[in-house]
Amino acid sequence: GAGVSQSPSNKVTEKGKDVELRCDPISGHTALYWYRQSLGQGLEFLIYFQGNSAPDKSGLPSDRFSAERTGGSVSTLTIQRTQQEDSAVYLCASSSTHLGTSGSNETQYFGPGTRLLVL
Amino acid sequence: KNQVEQSPQSLIILEGKNCTLQCNYTVSPFSNLRWYKQDTGRGPVSLTIMTFSENTKSNGRYTATLDADTKQSSLHITASQLSDSASYICVVSAKVMRNTPLVFGKGTRLSVIA
Numbered sequence: 513g514a515g516v517s518q519s520p521s522n523k524v525t526e527k528g529k530d531v532e533l534r535c536d537p538i539s540g541h542t543a544l545y546w547y548r549q550s551l552g553q554g555l556e557f558l559i560y561f562q563g564n565s566a567p568d569k570s571g572l573p574s575d576r577f578s579a580e581r582t583g584g585s586v587s588t589l590t591i592q593r594t595q596q597e598d599s600a601v602y603l604c605a606s607s608s609t610h611l612g613t614s615g616s617n618e619t620q621y622f623g624p625g626t627r628l629l630v631l
Numbered sequence: 632k633n634q635v636e637q638s639p640q641s642l643i644i645l646e647g648k649n650c651t652l653q654c655n656y657t658v659s660p661f662s663n664l665r666w667y668k669q670d671t672g673r674g675p676v677s678l679t680i681m682t683f684s685e686n687t688k689s690n691g692r693y694t695a696t697l698d699a700d701t702k703q704s705s706l707h708i709t710a711s712q713l714s715d716s717a718s719y720i721c722v723v724s725a726k727v728m729r730n731t732p733l734v735f736g737k738g739t740r741l742s743v744i745a
Contacts, residue, residue, distance in 0.1 A: 516674070554720070554737035555675075603674050617663060617682065620733075622674030 516623035518604050524629045525594055533589045533626045537606030544587050545620070546579055547603045555603065561587060562610050594630045601625040633658040635723050635736035643742045648711055652739045654704040654721030662724040666695050666706050669718040669738065678706070678719075711743045 517536045525531050537544045546558040557571040561581040572578070576594075581587040591598055605622045635656045644650050656664070663682045667675035679688045679695040681704070687696045692709045708715055718738040725734065 555735040557733065557735075605674070617680050619677045619680065620665075622676070624672075624674050 516604055516606055516621050518602075518623040518626050520626060521624065522627045522629075524631065526631055527596060528593055530590065530592045531594055531628065533591075533602050533628070535587045535589070535604030535606075535623060537585065537587070537604070538608075538621055539585075541606035541608050541621075542584065543607045543610040543618075544581060545605045545607075546587070546589050547605065548573075548600045549603060549625070550600045558589070558602075560610070591628075594628075596630050599628055599630045601627050633723075633725060633734045635721055635734050637719075637721050637736040637739050639739060640737075641740040641742070643744060644711055646711060646713055646743050646745050650708050650711060650741065652706045652708075652719050652721075652741070654706070654723075654736055656702050656704070656721070656723045656734070656736075658702075658723040658725050658734050660726045661699065661702075662726045664695075664697055664704050665722040665724070666693070666704075667720040667722060669720060671717070675720055708741075711741075713743050713745065716741060716743045 519534045542563055544561040547555040548558055549555050559566055559569050559579050563584050564581050576592045579589045603622055603625045605620045607618045607620045609618050638653045663680055665680045666678040668678050669675040678690050678693050681688050681697045683699050694707045697704045718740050720738040721736040723734050
């Protein structure tokens with residue numbers, strides 16, 4: 513596709529419900545990243561994928577958060593038993609190779625985000 | 632601890648004026664530094680990427696500088712336009728192979744008014 517797309521664009525849910533957020537990266541991009549941005553805060557790294565594997569899950573805030581990527585393309589971020597503090601914008605980004613490769617100047621392309629509100 | 636600090640936190644300027652945003656970092660080992668522009672309700676968009684050996688890089692009216700010795704970068708915006716109103720995020724990349732290398736600043740919120 514032309515860019516990174518995310519769905520839904522907005523999600524309102526009740527506390528305790530599970531939510532699933534979707535990210536479609538740019539075609540051919542092997543690296544995919546999930547971030548969270550709370551109101552007035554900087555981006556918080558959650559997890560990244562290289563292909564279908566997730567070498568770094570260190571940013572997931574709790575075991576209620578999980579993510580998967582299939583076919584080296586679409587990724588889903590699942591939040592179980594949502595809490596009010598989960599309310600934030602969840603951003604997905606992709607790059608053609610992992611930015612951690614030494615000396616990589618790859619551009620990271622972001623999607624528009626999913627705005628999650630937990631009531 | 633790897634950190635990126637940006638200043639000011641917010642800034643209001645008149646249309647047509649210039650401004651400079653600052654970024655200080657403690658990320659090591661350093662790989663590169665990126666500036667992103669994030670419009671309200673949108674994802675960040677890359678403006679510049681600078682490596683250790685680059686002192687300055689321009690993208691239209693945006694000029695980024697990097698002093699790797701003092702670990703400081705600045706983003707200068709010339710002849711500001713209303714459309715420049717956005718958050719500007721400084722991101723520093725560390726040389727690591729597996730874990731995520733990017734350390735994000737909290738951004739400077741720029742408002743350009745007529």
